[in-house]
Amino acid sequence: MPLAKWLDRVLGPRARLAVLGAGILLPLAALFPLWRITMFANQFPEGLRLAIYSYKLEGGSGGADLEGINILNHYIGMQDIAAADFVEMKFIPFALGVFLLLSLRTALFARVRDLVDLTVLLVYFSLFSFGAFWYRMHSYGHHLNPEAPIKVAPFTPPLFGHQHLANFDIYSFPGPGSFLLLGATACLVVVLALDARRALRT
Amino acid sequence: MTSRLSLIAGLAALTACAPSRTPQTGQGGQLADARVAAGRTYVAPGQLDEYYLFYSGGHSGNVFVAGLPSLRHIMTIPVFTPYPGTGYGFDVDSKQMLGGYTWGDVHHPALSKTKGDYDGRWLFVNDNANNRMARIDLKDFKTKQILGPIPNSSGNHGSAFVTENSEYAVVASRFSVPIPLGTYAPITDYATKYHGVVSGIKIDSATGTMSLAWQIMTPPFDWDLASTGRDVSHDWVVWTSYNTEEATGRLEVTASQKDRDYMVFVNWKQAAEAAAAGKGKIIGGVRVLDPNDIPGAMYLVPCAKSPHGADFSPDGRYVVCNGKLAPYVTVFDFAKFQQAAAAHDTTGSESGIPVLRFESVRVAEVPVGLGPLHTQFDDQGYAYTSLYVESAVAKWKVGPFDGHDSTLVVAKIPVHYAVGHLVVAGGDMRHPYGKYLVSMNKMSKGQHLNIGPSEPESSELIDITGNGLTMLSEAFTEPEPHFAQIAPATLLHPIEVYPKADNHDPNAIWAASDAKIMRRGNIVEVKLYAIRSYFSPSAIEVNQGDSVIIHITNGEQERDMIHGFGLALYNINVVMDPGEMKTVAFRATKAGVYPFYCTNFCSAMHQEMQGYLLVKPRGGPAAASASTQAGPVGR
Numbered sequence: 112m113p114l115a116k117w118l119d120r121v122l123g124p125r126a127r128l129a130v131l132g133a134g135i136l137l138p139l140a141a142l143f144p145l146w147r148i149t150m151f152a153n154q155f156p157e158g159l160r161l162a163i164y165s166y167k168l169e170g171g172s173g174g175a176d177l178e179g180i181n182i183l184n185h186y187i188g189m190q191d192i193a194a195a196d197f198v199e200m201k202f203i204p205f206a207l208g209v210f211l212l213l214s215l216r217t218a219l220f221a222r223v224r225d226l227v228d229l230t231v232l233l234v235y236f237s238l239f240s241f242g243a244f245w246y247r248m249h250s251y252g253h254h255l256n257p258e259a260p261i262k263v264a265p266f267t268p269p270l271f272g273h274q275h276l277a278n279f280d281i282y283s284f285p286g287p288g289s290f291l292l293l294g295a296t297a298c299l300v301v302v303l304a305l306d307a308r309r310a311l312r313t
Numbered sequence: 314m315t316s317r318l319s320l321i322a323g324l325a326a327l328t329a330c331a332p333s334r335t336p337q338t339g340q341g342g343q344l345a346d347a348r349v350a351a352g353r354t355y356v357a358p359g360q361l362d363e364y365y366l367f368y369s370g371g372h373s374g375n376v377f378v379a380g381l382p383s384l385r386h387i388m389t390i391p392v393f394t395p396y397p398g399t400g401y402g403f404d405v406d407s408k409q410m411l412g413g414y415t416w417g418d419v420h421h422p423a424l425s426k427t428k429g430d431y432d433g434r435w436l437f438v439n440d441n442a443n444n445r446m447a448r449i450d451l452k453d454f455k456t457k458q459i460l461g462p463i464p465n466s467s468g469n470h471g472s473a474f475v476t477e478n479s480e481y482a483v484v485a486s487r488f489s490v491p492i493p494l495g496t497y498a499p500i501t502d503y504a505t506k507y508h509g510v511v512s513g514i515k516i517d518s519a520t521g522t523m524s525l526a527w528q529i530m531t532p533p534f535d536w537d538l539a540s541t542g543r544d545v546s547h548d549w550v551v552w553t554s555y556n557t558e559e560a561t562g563r564l565e566v567t568a569s570q571k572d573r574d575y576m577v578f579v580n581w582k583q584a585a586e587a588a589a590a591g592k593g594k595i596i597g598g599v600r601v602l603d604p605n606d607i608p609g610a611m612y613l614v615p616c617a618k619s620p621h622g623a624d625f626s627p628d629g630r631y632v633v634c635n636g637k638l639a640p641y642v643t644v645f646d647f648a649k650f651q652q653a654a655a656a657h658d659t660t661g662s663e664s665g666i667p668v669l670r671f672e673s674v675r676v677a678e679v680p681v682g683l684g685p686l687h688t689q690f691d692d693q694g695y696a697y698t699s700l701y702v703e704s705a706v707a708k709w710k711v712g713p714f715d716g717h718d719s720t721l722v723v724a725k726i727p728v729h730y731a732v733g734h735l736v737v738a739g740g741d742m743r744h745p746y747g748k749y750l751v752s753m754n755k756m757s758k759g760q761h762l763n764i765g766p767s768e769p770e771s772s773e774l775i776d777i778t779g780n781g782l783t784m785l786s787e788a789f790t791e792p793e794p795h796f797a798q799i800a801p802a803t804l805l806h807p808i809e810v811y812p813k814a815d816n817h818d819p820n821a822i823w824a825a826s827d828a829k830i831m832r833r834g835n836i837v838e839v840k841l842y843a844i845r846s847y848f849s850p851s852a853i854e855v856n857q858g859d860s861v862i863i864h865i866t867n868g869e870q871e872r873d874m875i876h877g878f879g880l881a882l883y884n885i886n887v888v889m890d891p892g893e894m895k896t897v898a899f900r901a902t903k904a905g906v907y908p909f910y911c912t913n914f915c916s917a918m919h920q921e922m923q924g925y926l927l928v929k930p931r932g933g934p935a936a937a938s939a940s941t942q943a944g945p946v947g948r
Contacts, residue, residue, distance in 0.1 A: 175871055178870050186846075186917070260921075
């Protein structure tokens with residue numbers, strides 16, 4: 112089947128349902144942390160916890176942990192980690208809504224072309240958001256006040272996995288929000304792949 | 314030389330032959346096997362105790378908190394005495410609460426109750442010295458209110474026992490004086506011009522706030538200890554007395570002439586109603602009832618010589634009176650008390666208070682031993698009586714009282730030494746917890762490393778499960794525990810930090826950028842921010858003679874991140890818990906430069922957490938009218 116013809120093909124009912132499902136997962140991702148960072152030390156056996164949502168930062172212990180992390184970071188001259196610095200937090204919730212609408216559109220008109228657009232945009236959006244998050248972390252760790260009481264070499268806080276920094280063991284992992292985003296993206300990719308395989312066979 | 318050696322050898326032999334006493338265990342009481350006792354009382358680092366022990370600090374004016382079974386002292390709650398360790402008595406609020414007094418004498422802590430059982434909300438304590446009561450909030454373990462000095466009453470000993478639903482806490486005068494306070498009368502007029510007073514302190518059920526509700530004037534007996542009724546005896550409180558001889562001088566002799574003194578039973582409900590109805594008269598600014606104003610609400614019952622404690626059994630059915638100069642405790646039946654009162658079965662009266670016939674109310678005399686002071690109860694139907702003279706604790710069965718009183722005592726254990734009060738977990742509740750007893754001994758006499766002549770008191774932990782008494786461990790306590798309360802750890806839910814969001818004080822600030830120095834005439838008011846590891850502002854400039862008010866906010870929300878503010882040579886030290894704001898006020902009388910610093914170790918940069926109060930001398934250029942200073946670099 113020629114590519115142009117395939118792109119104009121209409122998806123089957125099961126594929127439409129899958130696209131609809133993926134679309135609904137996307138705004139749900141806003142309800143859960145996208146990322147979780149936990150810092151353990153001898154005197155913090157319960158850990159200092161930070162949850163990063165698509166639209167806010169939430170410290171553990173009713174918010175006290177974020178203040179605690181910022182107070183500790185000020186000794187090395189790091190600026191306060193604040194939601195206001197994360198430009199992403201303004202556009203991600205909006206974007207999730209846009210993707211829900213695009214998913215509904217795809218499920219309704221159900222042309223392969225729409226599905227390709229949706230999938231490519233969503234993958235791009237996810238990678239861009241992750242990149243922006245990395246840049247934010249890198250920026251916090253590389254713009255240290257030179258007059259700080261404790262001088263440390265510039266560093267990038269861990270994005271994934273474990274890092275030992277001074278007396279802290281820091282663990283950074285994606286949260287349920289990221290898994291929902293990943294799940295939705297994977298769902299769209301699988302639908303697209305299955306349809307492409309069928310198209311190739313005919 | 315050889316003869317001298319042999320003499321020494323002979324002396325040594327003599328010494329070896331001198332009689333010595335092996336530690337006694339007493340009937341049914343034993344010292345636990347060391348490994349068993351260690352296992353029962355060891356609480357590993359990071360593990361938590363099972364019970365709170367709140368024990369009074371006597372004339373230190375404080376309350377101590379320990380954990381059981383470890384018996385480890387965890388904290389001191391300052392109540393009637395300034396305590397630089399937590400800055401108590403240095404800030405404006407606590408200073409005002411102390412009212413200029415620098416000590417008190419805490420004897421009997423009382424946990425608030427609901428339906429006769431501890432509810433874990435407040436701890437009420439008395440001040441035996443200056444007639445006061447205090448309330449400690451168990452949300453943060455801080456003294457929140459000091460009531461008093463209570464008018465007309467002198468020496469608040471028989472206190473702070475609370476009624477079954479914390480309707481009232483009670484107060485009684487240990488010392489009779491002419492009233493209102495401040496009145497002079499010669500000591501020779503003791504029997505006529507001096508008065509005892511018992512009082513009811515109303516407790517607000519929502520806030521715990523105490524207020525004086527009623528007082529009753531009594532003969533000049535020395536009121537001693539109290540106990541509050543439960544269930545059938547709900548409306549009643551009982552106090553013991555000594556010196557019913559109404560004597561003066563050497564009371565140890567003059568007040569020990571009668572074979573029996575009195576317990577007084579007071580119906581607090583009727584007393585409150587009579588006061589509300591406007592009976593009695595105003596003395597010292599408060600309404601004071603005469604016993605004649607409340608017929609049927611006040612009775613005397615004779616009790617064996619110079620009693621200390623009178624204690625209601627958990628079901629409220631019996632009162633155990635501990636006559637400290639008698640070798641037994643006397644048990645009274647509350648039902649028989651009611652029958653005798655209804656039948657006017659009296660043997661006389663004292664100042665209008667009927668004296669009920671002793672034989673009609675008494676049901677048993679249990680021969681517990683010498684010097685019974687105070688009785689508590691467990692959940693298995695046993696009572697425990699402290700024996701001061703015998704330096705022991707007796708365990709006995711609360712009934713049946715069928716004439717075989719001597720068979721009721723089941724065990725006894727010596728303590729080291731001279732026990733005053735004892736406390737059983739929940740031992741004055743409707744449903745005691747049992748399990749542990751702490752014997753609070755007045756003397757420790759070398760049970761510890763020798764620390765010179767000023768020896769501490771000793772507290773001994775005794776396992777009371779089963780039929781016996783087993784000594785588990787011992788700890789030493791600063792002066793001086795009297796009574797105590799034991800509550801399970803699960804009953805209390807204290808906060809960890811003061812949440813910023815709950816602090817609505819306009820003088821509290823939550824960012825260094827909000828710190829400021831304001832001047833109004835000769836008054837300099839500072840909003841000071843304390844957070845790891847700096848003060849903002851770090852320099853405060855004033856003129857000599859200025860009134861200085863500093864509001865210090867600890868901006869932390871992290872557990873145990875406490876900051877102090879110590880001002881050298883101005884005798885000021887306050888300590889702020891996370892999220893707490895305190896105010897200090899003083900006059901800058903001394904010119905010069907005075908450092909202030911964080912007194913409570915907070916962080917790696919704690920030592921750097923400091924600043925200066927700069928006092929410009931009179932006659933020099935005046936300090937800036939207003940200025941603000943940001944925090945140090947790096948922030």
